[in-house]
Amino acid sequence: MKSTRVVALWCPDWPAIAAAVAADVSPTGPVAVTLANRVVACSAAARAEGVKRGLRRREAQARCPQVYVAAADPDRDARLFEPVAAAVDAVAPGIEVLRPGLAILSGRGVGRFFGSEQLAAERLVDEVAATGVECQIGVADELTTAVIAARKAVLVPRGGGAEFLAPLPIGELAAEPSLAAPERAELVDLLWRLGLRTVGAFAALPPVDVASRFGADAITAHRAARGEPERPPSARALPPDLDVEQQLDPPIERVDAAAFAARALAERLHTKLAAAAVACTRLLVQASTANGEHLGRTWRCAEPLTPDGTADRVRWQLDGWLTGHAQSRPTAGITTLRLEPVEVVAAGALQLGLWGGVGADDERARRALIRVQGLLGGEAVQVGVRSGGRGPAERVTLVPLGDELVPEFDPSAPWPGRIPEPAPTTVLDTRPEVALEDPSGTPVHVTPRGVFDVDPARLRWGTRAWQLRGWAGPWPADERWWDTATGQHIARAQVLLDEPKALLLVYRAGTWSVEGVYE
Amino acid sequence: MSRLGRRRIGGRQGVIGVGSSAGEAVEFAELAGLSRQERVERLRRRMMAVPARGETRRGRLEDADGRVSVDILPVPGPFADLLPPGGLSRGAVVAHSGADSVLLGLVAAVTAGGGHAVVLGCPRLGLAAVVEMGAQLARLALVPNPGADPVEIAAILLDGMDLVVLGLGGSSVTPTRARAVVARARSKGCALVVTGGHWPGPDLRLAGRVVGYEGLGWGTGRVRGMSLDVSAQGRGFGPVLRRLELCRAQGTTEWVGADAVQAKVILEEAVSI
Numbered sequence: 001m002k003s004t005r006v007v008a009l010w011c012p013d014w015p016a017i018a019a020a021v022a023a024d025v026s027p028t029g030p031v032a033v034t035l036a037n038r039v040v041a042c043s044a045a046a047r048a049e050g051v052k053r054g055l056r057r058r059e060a061q062a063r064c065p066q067v068y069v070a071a072a073d074p075d076r077d078a079r080l081f082e083p084v085a086a087a088v089d090a091v092a093p094g095i096e097v098l099r100p101g102l103a104i105l106s107g108r109g110v111g112r113f114f115g116s117e118q119l120a121a122e123r124l125v126d127e128v129a130a131t132g133v134e135c136q137i138g139v140a141d142e143l144t145t146a147v148i149a150a151r152k153a154v155l156v157p158r159g160g161g162a163e164f165l166a167p168l169p170i171g172e173l174a175a176e177p178s179l180a181a182p183e184r185a186e187l188v189d190l191l192w193r194l195g196l197r198t199v200g201a202f203a204a205l206p207p208v209d210v211a212s213r214f215g216a217d218a219i220t221a222h223r224a225a226r227g228e229p230e231r232p233p234s235a236r237a238l239p240p241d242l243d244v245e246q247q248l249d250p251p252i253e254r255v256d257a258a259a260f261a262a263r264a265l266a267e268r269l270h271t272k273l274a275a276a277a278v279a280c281t282r283l284l285v286q287a288s289t290a291n292g293e294h295l296g297r298t299w300r301c302a303e304p305l306t307p308d309g310t311a312d313r314v315r316w317q318l319d320g321w322l323t324g325h326a327q328s329r330p331t332a333g334i335t336t337l338r339l340e341p342v343e344v345v346a347a348g349a350l351q352l353g354l355w356g357g358v359g360a361d362d363e364r365a366r367r368a369l370i371r372v373q374g375l376l377g378g379e380a381v382q383v384g385v386r387s388g389g390r391g392p393a394e395r396v397t398l399v400p401l402g403d404e405l406v407p408e409f410d411p412s413a414p415w416p417g418r419i420p421e422p423a424p425t426t427v428l429d430t431r432p433e434v435a436l437e438d439p440s441g442t443p444v445h446v447t448p449r450g451v452f453d454v455d456p457a458r459l460r461w462g463t464r465a466w467q468l469r470g471w472a473g474p475w476p477a478d479e480r481w482w483d484t485a486t487g488q489h490i491a492r493a494q495v496l497l498d499e500p501k502a503l504l505l506v507y508r509a510g511t512w513s514v515e516g517v518y519e
Numbered sequence: 520m521s522r523l524g525r526r527r528i529g530g531r532q533g534v535i536g537v538g539s540s541a542g543e544a545v546e547f548a549e550l551a552g553l554s555r556q557e558r559v560e561r562l563r564r565r566m567m568a569v570p571a572r573g574e575t576r577r578g579r580l581e582d583a584d585g586r587v588s589v590d591i592l593p594v595p596g597p598f599a600d601l602l603p604p605g606g607l608s609r610g611a612v613v614a615h616s617g618a619d620s621v622l623l624g625l626v627a628a629v630t631a632g633g634g635h636a637v638v639l640g641c642p643r644l645g646l647a648a649v650v651e652m653g654a655q656l657a658r659l660a661l662v663p664n665p666g667a668d669p670v671e672i673a674a675i676l677l678d679g680m681d682l683v684v685l686g687l688g689g690s691s692v693t694p695t696r697a698r699a700v701v702a703r704a705r706s707k708g709c710a711l712v713v714t715g716g717h718w719p720g721p722d723l724r725l726a727g728r729v730v731g732y733e734g735l736g737w738g739t740g741r742v743r744g745m746s747l748d749v750s751a752q753g754r755g756f757g758p759v760l761r762r763l764e765l766c767r768a769q770g771t772t773e774w775v776g777a778d779a780v781q782a783k784v785i786l787e788e789a790v791s792i
Contacts, residue, residue, distance in 0.1 A: 361681075365635035368679030369660050375675070376666050384646050384656040396646035401660060422744065422765060422772045423647035425620040455738065470735040472742075494742050496735045502742050516645060518742055519618045519729050 005107025005117070005158075006143050009088060009124060010150035011081075011135045014101025015041035018080040019070035021132075030064050032057075035072040042067075077101065084135070087127045092120070098179065104146065107139055117155055140164070144224035147176050161227025166200025173199060173221050180217070187218055199225045242276060243340045244268045251290050251333025255319050261337060262314035269339045270307040280305045282343035285317045290332035295321055297378070312367070314339065316374030369401055378402070386411040390477050391492070392423040392504070392516050417477050419492060424504050424516025431513040435460040436495070436505065446491040446507050450476040459495055459503075461514070470496035474507060563756065564603050592681060592710050593632035595624040595652070597763050597776035601751045602723070607682070610705035611722040612697075615714040618727035618747055619644060620765055622684060622714060624774055627652035629710075630659050634681030639665045639673055641686035641714065651772045674700050677709045687716020694719040723753040730762070743767055746777070 011017065013031075020027040020043065030046035032039045034057045042051045042060070049064035060067060077100035085103055089095045092110045095103050107117065114120035121137040128135040138149025140156035145165060149156050151172075156164045165172075174180055174188040196202045203225040210222045246265050252258050273280055283305060286296040297317055305313070314337070321330060373381045379400050387397040387407035397408040436444040438454040445453050452474060459466050473493030480487040491507040492515070504516040550558055591606035599605045607613065607625065615622055623644065629636045631653045638644060642663035650656060660680075665672045670692060673685045677700070692700075697719050704711045713721070727747045734743030744766040752758040762777035 361635065364679040365658075365660075365681075366679075368676050369637065371675055372662060372672055375672065376662070376664075380662055380664060380666075382661045382663065384650075384659060384661065386650060386656060392645055392647040396650060396656065398646075398661065420741065421651045421767045421770060422742065423645055423651055425618070425623055425645045425648045426643050427645045427647075428643055470732075470737055470740075472735055472738065472740055494735060496732055496742075500729060500731060502732045502735060502745070517619075518732065518745055519620060 004141060005111060006140060006146040007092075007105040007107045007110055007117070007120065007124070008138045008140075008143075008146035008150035009095075009103045009105070009128070009135050010138065010147065011084065011101045011128070011133055012151075013041055013043050014081065015072060015077050016043040016046070017133065018077045018100070019073070020068065021080055022073075022076050023068065023070060025068045030067040032060050032064075032067050032069050033072050034060075034069055040072055074100070083131050084128055084133050087131045088124060091123060091127050098147075099177075102147065102150075102176070104143060107146075111139075121155065140227075142224070142227055144173075144176075144179055145227050147179060148172050151175065162200075162203060162225075163227075165225060165227060166198065166203065168199045170196055170199055170202055173202075173225060179224075180221070183215065183217055184221065187214060187221060190214075242269070242272050242278075242344070243338060244272060245336065245338040248333075248335055248337060251335045252318070252337075253322065253333040255315075255322055258318035258322060258334070259311075259315045262318060263311045265337055265339055266307050266311035266314060269310060269341070273341065273344070276344075278341075278344035280310070280341040280344050282341070283310065283313065284340040284342050285314055286336075286338040286340065287318070287321065287330075287334045288336040288338075289330040290335050291330070293330050293332075295330065310339070313370070313374070316371050320374040373401060388413050388415050390415055390418045390479065391506070392419065393427050393429065395423070417475060419475070419504065422518065424518050426517040426519060428514055428516065431506070431515060432461065433511055433513045434505065436493075436512045444512075445510065446474045446476065450474065450491065456493075456495065459497060466497040466499065466501075468495050469498050469500065473505075564605075566755065590708075592634060593628045595628045595774040597761065597774050598624065598628075598749070600776065601749060601759055601761050603753065603756050607710045608722070609681070609708040609710055611710050612701050612704060612718065613710065613712045613723045613725055614718050614721035615712055616724070616726045618729050620648070620745070620747065621725055621727035621749055622712065623649045623654075624652055624765075625712060626659065626682065626684060627654035629682040630655040634658065635660075635679070636682040636684065637662065637676050637680050638684040639676070639686060640669045640688055641684065648772070651770075652774075653771060670696060670700060673711065674703055677704050677711065678707045680709055682710050682712065684712045684714065686714055687718070689716055691717035692719065723751060726750050733764075733766075744772075 015033040016031040017027045019025075019033050020029070020031045025031060027043060028045060029043065030049055030051065031043040032046050032051050033041040037057050039051060039053055039055045039057065039060050041053065046060070046064055046067050049067070051060045051064050051067060055063070057069060061069065081100035085095055088103065088105070092105050092113070095105050098104060107120075110120045110124075111117040114123055117139045121139065124137055125135060136150050136153040138146050138152065138154055138156070140146040140149045141158060141161050145156060145161040148165065148168065154164065170188055170191050174184040177184075191202055196205075202222065205222070207219075207222060211219050244265055246261065246268075248261060252261060269280075284296060286294065288294050318334065318337075321334075323329075369381050381401040382398040383401050383405065384396040384398055385405040385407050387395055388409035388411040389395050394409065395411075397406070399405055436456045437458045437460065438444055439457040441458075442454060444456045447453050456471055457468055459468060471493060474491035475493070476489075476491040478489050481489070488508065493505045493507070494502060495505060496502045502518040503514050504518070505512050506515040550561060553561065590609050591604050592609060594602060594606045607629075613625075622641075626636050626638065627649050635658045637660045639662045644661075646656075646661075649659070662672065669685060669687065673683050676683050683704075692713075700711070712725075727749045730746050730748050732742055732745045734740045744764055746762060746764045748760055749763050750758055750760045764775045764777065765772055766775050
């Protein structure tokens with residue numbers, strides 16, 4: 001099972017804090033928030049004086065005469081929580097507010113971005129503290145566990161959810177109203193009276209017995225107590241049984257017949273997807289032939305597929321297989337066609353259009369390119385995205401059409417030492433080796449100080465040789481020296497041949513090669 | 520002064536096909552003020568703009584702000600003087616040879632003007648240079664390895680793209696094959712530029728040759744620009760040769776006609792004095 005991580009961010013006694021902030025009273029002093037004459041939240045200072053949830057207002061005032069009492073106001077709580085949420089969102093996007101005072105984040109990205117979950121938690125606490133609010137962080141595999149962990153300010157290790165919850169009192173399951181049904185308090189009370197005093201004792205009950213004796217909420221509570229996923233995480237687990245398959249009799253050998261089958265199959269797939277309330281972003285098209293050959297190709301899309309889009313892709317794919325080159329063409333007709341969604345998103349989630357707008361011209365161009373992808377394979381059609389780098393080849397990253405446009409390096413970084421414009425109009429990715437020599441034929445090298453040891457005068461490329469009419473450089477670039485895998489210690493130079501032709505040379509490990517030609 | 524006037528007409532000639540009588544009256548009034556040679560050139564351009572048999576007349580309408588009609592694909596500024604319609608005609612087949620920067624200029628101008636371009640089988644094209652010329656990468660697709668039959672792939676892409684650059688990789692296309700592709704290009708309104716191979720009977724031949732570089736000394740400076748001799752020859756007009764320069768300007772590069780370069784030099788001298 002794919003392991004997810006959830007980061008929960010909990011601001012203790014949020015209604016009390018918000019009430020104090022709104023009334024300009026110190027949140028560190030005693031504050032109580034009442035609803036229907038009962039205390040529903042109080043600050044730590046008030047709690048120390050004996051105020052607690054459920055007390056009548058008069059009793060709370062009797063126990064702590066200096067307490068500031070405010071009426072409950074959910075609007076105020078939400079309004080004042082917004083800056084906190086915004087502060088968190090600024091460092092870790094994708095915050096999901098469960099209620100004012102409690103928010104969750106997906107833990108994988110945050111943990112990776114900040115280096116570790118510990119560092120991420122520290123950073124989040126700092127960010128929230130900057131808005132003048134205290135908070136606690138909990139990290140766990142599941143939502144409920146993470147929220148309970150946040151109340152204890154604990155980082156629960158992977159797979160340790162059930163272990164962490166086991167010794168906790170059973171009341172913890174009802175402590176967070178935003179995660180439980182209203183009848184959860186009654187359930188917890190019942191379990192307590194039955195003698196189940198800890199979450200672990202409840203979790204030890206067989207699920208079948210819980211489901212048959214208590215209500216639907218008890219099933220949710222029981223899953224939470226065992227640290228099992230209680231609701232699908234927002235990064236959509238794949239619902240089962242979305243594949244559609246069709247036996248084709250007679251086998252398909254012609255493209256028009258394939259188109260007909262593709263349309264019917266696409267309709268069936270989309271009926272299923274709609275029933276599961278998801279949309280497909282990656283589709284695996286598989287076909288088997290009468291001779292037992294299996295063909296398959298995955299289609300990736302930046303935006304969810306429509307029924308027409310699916311039908312087109314299946315048709316193009318079949319077209320590509322049936323009319324392709326002799327070696328890849330199936331030897332018999334296609335007998336089974338199968339569509340399998342590999343990646344789905346929530347229906348309605350729509351990413352930005354790849355070609356910027358969604359005009360008719362863009363759509364036409366896109367369809368033509370996708371058609372070619374069907375014939376040549378997904379990697380064949382590429383789109384460039386501006387990247388950062390010092391050499392001409394690094395400044396544009398090529399990604400297959402339909403994939404997310406992610407540059408390899410940050411193009412907005414300054415890149416000191418970048419070869420200034422104009423860039424070479426021809427970039428040789430094969431980097432043919434050449435020899436740069438001085439008048440006597442001695443090879444020219446770049447010294448550790450970053451200069452030529454002798455002035456170059458001649459360039460030898462294969463069997464041909466040119467006299468130089470000009471040269472400039474070398475410009476050393478000591479890139480990513482901290483990383484042995486991608487780091488490179490190189491120098492670039494421009495030379496002008498007598499043809500006339502200007503070349504961009506690159507010096508690496510004692511040899512010169514041609515990186516680009518200005519022509 | 521006369522030069523300015525000619526240029527203005529040249530800029531408008533893409534819209535002649537509208538054929539409104541009032542517009543033509545103005546055209547003739549403008550012709551009256553020109554020298555014989557200019558008048559001949561002017562009329563020749565008009566003839567070029569008349570659609571060929573079978574070519575649709577769709578889209579030959581002037582925008583509200585007087586932009587060139589949508590039947591012409593934009594080209595870098597100085598190329599407009601070189602090509603009689605003032606740009607690349609949609610449906611035309613252009614055979615390119617020589618310097619790659621001419622190719623890059625065409626691609627950059629089309630994508631910057633809102634069109635879609637695809638480059639087939641030219642894996643060595645310098646994309647950083649296209650970006651510097653102002654290309655929109657989002658509207659530029661690349662098929663570095665178009666398989667065994669690049670012409671077939673190009674024929675598919677003609678439907679949907681505005682400019683298809685096809686690298687033939689040294690091969691030659693038979694006239695029968697070419698005729699089908701040309702017909703398709705014309706009906707879909709897409710310009711096809713072939714390079715690195717032989718194409719029978721193109722509408723336009725464009726060749727570029729580098730004649731010099733600017734800024735690179737003996738151990739000093741760096742390449743700041745280059746000048747090219749670009750020649751164009753098409754059906755109905757003889758070879759035209761122009762000296763164009765690719766100059767750097769504030770993080771980008773731009774094409775400048777040789778006259779403009781001269782003017783710039785003169786201006787710089789005036790300032791230095």
